[in-house]
Amino acid sequence: MPEPGMMHIGELAERTGLSLRTLRHYDEIDLLKPSGRSEGGFRLYTADDESRLLLIRRMKPLGYSLDAMGDLLRVIDALAARPEDDQLRGMLAAILAEATERRERLRDQLSAADEFVQLLADR
Numbered sequence: 001m002p003e004p005g006m007m008h009i010g011e012l013a014e015r016t017g018l019s020l021r022t023l024r025h026y027d028e029i030d031l032l033k034p035s036g037r038s039e040g041g042f043r044l045y046t047a048d049d050e051s052r053l054l055l056i057r058r059m060k061p062l063g064y065s066l067d068a069m070g071d072l073l074r075v076i077d078a079l080a081a082r083p084e085d086d087q088l089r090g091m092l093a094a095i096l097a098e099a100t101e102r103r104e105r106l107r108d109q110l111s112a113a114d115e116f117v118q119l120l121a122d123r
Contacts, residue, residue, distance in 0.1 A: 006036060006044040016053050023053075031070055032056065062102040 013020050026032040027043065032053055034043035045053075052073070059069050072095055079088045 003036070003038075003044065006046060007050075008038075009034070009043045009045065012045045012050060012053065015050060016057060018053065018057065026053075026056070029066060029070075031066060031073070061106065062099060064102075 007015075009020055009023050012018075013023055023032070023043075027034060032049065035046045035049055036044040038044055055076075056069055056073075059072070064072070075088060075091050075095065079085065079092060082088060
């Protein structure tokens with residue numbers, strides 16, 4: 001059994017819909033490190049880790065690379081430690097603007113896909 005408030009990698013994978021392989025890879029590249037290890041060396045995660053993983057998962061459809069995801073997470077972490085830092089706030093604002101632009105491109109692509117599907121359905 002994991003410690004209270006902790007979950008094994010399998011539970012985290014099930015709760016987030018991501019594979020064990022993905023979670024292990026994220027650990028290897030320092031994108032999402034487990035908050036602890038069991039006595040047997042198994043990865044243990046917290047609710048905060050799950051929230052971080054869900055943020056990462058939400059970046060994927062916008063086409064962010066793993067490196068860009070890591071950069072964003074570092075800005076978020078630094079801002080949590082120094083909320084008054086104007087440079088960090090500016091970096092977050094730039095990331096938000098880029099995410100908004102990416103979402104608009106996705107919206108346009110979805111609209112084109114909807115039109116295509118409708119054209120096929122009308123035949």
